[in-house]
Structures are given as C-alpha cells and as structure tokens.
Amino acid sequence: MRVAVACVLLSLLLPPSRACPKECACDSQTKTVDCRGRGLYDIPRRLQADTQELYLQDNRIRGLGSMAFRETPLLRVLDLSNNSITSVSPSALLGLRVLQRLSLANNALRELDRRLFGPIRSLTHLDLSHNSLAGLPGALGDSVRNLSRLGLAHNRLQRLDRPLLEALERLDVLTLRGNPWRCDCQLMGLKLWLETFLFKGGVVDEVSCAQPEEMRDRELQLIPYQLFHVCMTTSYNYLFANIHHLESERSLRGGSHGQSPLQATMAEGFGGGGGGLPECEPKQRPRPVNLRHALATVIVTGVLCGIVFLMMLAAAVYGCAYAAIMAKYQRELKKSEEAAAQKEAAAAAARKKKADEKEPLENAVA
Numbered sequence: 550m551r552v553a554v555a556c557v558l559l560s561l562l563l564p565p566s567r568a569c570p571k572e573c574a575c576d577s578q579t580k581t582v583d584c585r586g587r588g589l590y591d592i593p594r595r596l597q598a599d600t601q602e603l604y605l606q607d608n609r610i611r612g613l614g615s616m617a618f619r620e621t622p623l624l625r626v627l628d629l630s631n632n633s634i635t636s637v638s639p640s641a642l643l644g645l646r647v648l649q650r651l652s653l654a655n656n657a658l659r660e661l662d663r664r665l666f667g668p669i670r671s672l673t674h675l676d677l678s679h680n681s682l683a684g685l686p687g688a689l690g691d692s693v694r695n696l697s698r699l700g701l702a703h704n705r706l707q708r709l710d711r712p713l714l715e716a717l718e719r720l721d722v723l724t725l726r727g728n729p730w731r732c733d734c735q736l737m738g739l740k741l742w743l744e745t746f747l748f749k750g751g752v753v754d755e756v757s758c759a760q761p762e763e764m765r766d767r768e769l770q771l772i773p774y775q776l777f778h779v780c781m782t783t784s785y786n787y788l789f790a791n792i793h794h795l796e797s798e799r800s801l802r803g804g805s806h807g808q809s810p811l812q813a814t815m816a817e818g819f820g821g822g823g824g825g826l827p828e829c830e831p832k833q834r835p836r837p838v839n840l841r842h843a844l845a846t847v848i849v850t851g852v853l854c855g856i857v858f859l860m861m862l863a864a865a866v867y868g869c870a871y872a873a874i875m876a877k878y879q880r881e882l883k884k885s886e887e888a889a890a891q892k893e894a895a896a897a898a899a900r901k902k903k904a905d906e907k908e909p910l911e912n913a914v915a
Contacts, residue, residue, distance in 0.1 A: 580597070589608040601624060612636045642669060649673050650672075654677065670694070708735045728756075755768060
C-alpha cells in the first residue's frame with residue numbers, strides 16, 4: 550500500500566515526460582522534429598524542450614497564436630512553408646531568441662505586424678515568398694539587422710522603402726521577382742539601392758515593372774534615370790497650372806487677401822487641403838549614376854590623359870631634334886658658303902695676277 554502511494558506521489562511531483570508527438574518523427578541526436586505533410590491544423594504540443602529544428606511544411610495550419618513555440622525556446626530552424634497561414638500573432642515568435650532560419654513561404658499572409666520579429670536578433674535567413682504581402686513593416690530592418698538572405702518573390706509589392714533595405718547591412722541575397730512593381734518616382738530609391746547592393750557583390754534576381762503601361766515588363770535596372778525627371782516635370786506642370794488658375798481667379802475676384810498665387814499654390818499643394826502634388830521621394834544626394842561606370846570612366850580618362858601626355862612629350866622631343874638638325878644644317882651651309890666665297894675670291898685674285906703679268910710682256914713685244 551505504501552509503495553503504491555509513493556508511486557502516485559512521485560508521478561505527481563515529477564514533470565510529465567515529453568515524448569515525440571505521434572504525428573511527427575523525432576531525432577534525438579540532431580534534435581530535429583519532422584512533421585511534414587501530416588495534415589496538421591495546429592502546432593504539435595508536448596515537443597521536446599531542446600528541439601533545434603522543427604519542420605512543419607506541407608500541412609494545413611491556418612494561423613500562429615501568441616507564443617506558439619514557447620515549448621521550444623532553443624529552435625534554430627523553423628519551416629512553416631506551404632501551409633494556409635493567413636494570420637500571425639505579433640507575439641507568435643516570442644521566446645525564440647536563437648532562431649536563425651525561418652520560412653513562411655507559400656502561405657496566404659497579407660501583412661506582418663512590426664512587432665513580430667522584434668525579439669529575434671539572430672535571424673539570418675527569412676523567406677516570405679509566395680504570399681500576398683503588399684508591404685513590409687518599416688521596423689523590419691531594425692529587427693533583423695543580421696539578415697543575410699531575404700525572400701520576397703511573388704507577393705503584391707509595388708514599392709520597397711530604401712531605409713528598410715539600408716538597415717540590412719549584412720544582406721547578401723535578395724529575391725524580388727514576381728511582384729507587380731510600379732516603376733515611377735516612388736521606386737527610384739529601390740533602383741539606387743540596388744545599384745549600390747550589386748556593386749558591393751550582392752545577389753538579386755529581377756525587378757520587372759508591371760505599371761505604368763509604358764514600362765510593363767521592363768527591367769528596373771535598365772530604365773534610364775530620366776524616369777525621375779518625368780515625375781518632377783509632372784509635378785512642375787501641376788504647380789504652374791495651379792498658379793495660372795489662381796491668377797485667373799485672383800483677377801476676377803480682385804485679389805487673394807494679400808496672398809500671392811504662388812504662395813496659395815504652395816500652401817494648397819504642400820500644406821494639406823485637396824489634391825496636392827503627386828507624392829515623390831525626396832531627391833537623393835548627388836552620386837554617380839553607376840559606380841562601375843564612374844570607375845571605368847576615371848580609368849579611361851586616365852589612360853587617355855597618359856596617351857596625350859606621351860604624344861606631347863614625343864612632339865616636344867621631335868621638335869627639339871628637328872631644331873637641332875636645322876641649326877646644324879644652317880651652320881654647315883654657312884660654312885660651305887664662306888668656303889665657296891673664299892675660293893672664288895682666291896680664283897679672282899689669281900686671274901688678276903696673271904693678267905697683270907701678261908700685260909708687260911705684250912707691251913715689250915710690241
């Protein structure tokens with residue numbers, strides 16, 4: 550009797566053992582739990598606390614509740630791809646301080662809460678491709694600064710803020726294809742960032758424009774920078790059209806209560822009220838259109854300057870040599886002329902002497 554009571558008390562005092570969930574396959578050596586393709590609607594319970602890799606892809610999970618993985622705080626790899634997840638609680642990943650790889654690909658996510666990745670500072674791989682995301686939280690870059698791979702392909706992204714990307718200083722690979730990018734001035738920040746990213750050795754797939762119609766299927770990187778100027782021209786045309794319109798109203802009403810048409814237009818366009826100017830990203834600080842092209846330009850310019858310098862040096866040497874040869878030629882010519890003149894003078898003197906000697910002889914004969 551006492552033995553039975555002791556066993557009951559011992560079973561109550563000891564924590565329940567957490568065996569592998571029956572719908573999963575567990576490996577105690579690699580600390581891996583594989584629950585792929587088991588038709589699960591929720592996260593399995595009673596997982597081993599030391600689990601480091603959890604594979605839940607190809608199931609029917611629809612959502613992630615608060616602290617959904619509180620039983621496995623040592624998770625390093627979490628794969629939730631190819632489910633039916635439509636909502637994720639802001640605190641779903643709370644407690645996963647050492648998580649390194651997370652895949653939420655091939656789900657039905659429409660948005661992500663900015664607090665979702667806040668507690669995770671060790672994340673290096675994040676795959677959000679094949680969802681319905683129309684945007685990313687602005688604080689994402691601050692939460693996952695150690696990210697090296699980010700998958701955003703096949704979503705509904707039309708733009709991507711440059712500050713968010715600049716915060717990802719360790720990013721090496723980025724996938725963006727399959728999004729309906731709107732290639733107007735709002736996307737100029739992404740174009741500039743991509744050039745710097747590629748120059749530093751980053752890897753990115755394609756960014757093909759879906760809008761406007763004249764840009765459809767064109768690669769963003771191949772569109773000239775006049776795209777931004779077109780946006781600015783539209784803004785200026787809108788501004789001056791408003792000025793002309795207000796000037797006409799002012800002439801009809803007899804003034805605008807001490808406010809010039811330009812001031813009224815600026816107040817209307819930038820200070821609120823109805824339409825306003827088309828929204829456009831602030832112009833970035835001056836920088837080379839393409840750093841690789843700029844570097845190539847500097848090298849080519851240096852080579853050309855070197856060639857011109859060598860040509861000028863050769864011309865100077867040739868000129869000096871030519872001048873020296875001409876000077877020597879002139880000296881030789883002058884000497885030869887002087888010698889010829891001396892010979893001619895000597896010949897003339899000889900002829901005169903001979904004539905003088907011959908004249909007395911002729912007189913004597915006569």
